[in-house]
């Protein structure tokens with residue numbers, strides 16, 4: 001459900017950005033005191049794999065940004081070549097039952113909070129963004145990406161299935177036939193392909209430029225009534241949000257059942273092994 005927090009139109013004091021969250025966490029939130037825009041940075045080396053702890057910090061940070069009435073949220077990564085490698089496969093491979101439940105429930109929370117955020121959202125995609133990384137990026141309203149990286153929902157390549165709400169975010173950005181083919185193929189788009197197909201909105205040559213373009217997008221709403229804006233967004237996104245809200249328990253059950261299938265476990269094991277082999281070469 002879209003949060004009701006509305007950013008104020010009162011101009012901010014002129015000063016440099018200030019940190020709201022500390023670096024001990026896997027995310028940091030920095031508010032620009034001039035623009036009032038919050039930059040939420042993922043920082044879980046080596047690849048920003050979305051494990052339970054990173055998802056928990058992401059969820060708390062989004063909440064913090066909403067509560068502090070920021071003008072907007074920019075999601076990015078501290079890693080210079082990876083936005084996020086998607087879900088940490090180790091959470092799903094030979095999983096602990098209780099942790100697996102908490103992991104998926106927190107992922108649901110993050111998606112509901114980000115896709116349904118009341119504030120304008122943008123992703124500065126400063127590196128590769130497969131699967132769960134693409135989910136985060138497409139949950140935002142605007143995407144700026146650096147050249148020569150890749151983005152997409154590659155689940156079928158891992159022998160897994162993107163849940164419906166992953167598809168909802170993807171479909172909110174791409175034309176249906178492009179989304180359908182890409183999902184079935186597990187296609188990863190290069191930056192150029194992503195731009196051509198509308199999966200991203202702009203290309204930037206540096207992270208700084210990407211952040212500036214995201215800020216410009218968020219700034220484009222400065223003359224729009226924030227309540228009218230957020231209620232409009234809420235109506236546009238309500239169907240997908242309610243669908244997951246109403247089916248959270250079934251979605252969790254399906255996930256747990258699916259992940260525990262021997263064929264899925266075998267596929268994940270092989271995929272992990274190949275990733276490790278590749279990283280050693």
Ligand SMILES: CCCCCCCCCCCC/C=C/CC(=O)SCCNC(=O)CCNC(=O)[C@H](O)C(C)(C)COP(=O)(O)OP(=O)(O)OC[C@H]1O[C@@H](n2cnc3c(N)ncnc32)[C@H](O)[C@@H]1OP(=O)(O)O
Pocket residue numbers: 046047049081082084085086087088089090128130131132133154155158160161162163254255258259272275276277278279280
């Ligand atoms: C009827 C219908 C039913 C429907 C039911 C639905 C049920 C739900 C099903 C379940 C759905 C689950 C959805 C999952 C979505 C996901 O997000 S899955 C994750 C997908 N991610 C990937 O495929 C990315 C894999 N990684 C890479 O491609 C590369 O690592 C990279 C491009 C991100 C970075 O490359 P590079 O910089 O060269 O680093 P590497 O050397 O490859 O990696 C370093 C290090 O990290 C490990 N690693 C990489 N990614 C992951 C990951 N996602 N999880 C865990 N670990 C990862 C990699 O193995 C290396 O480790 P070592 O250093 O070797 O230890």
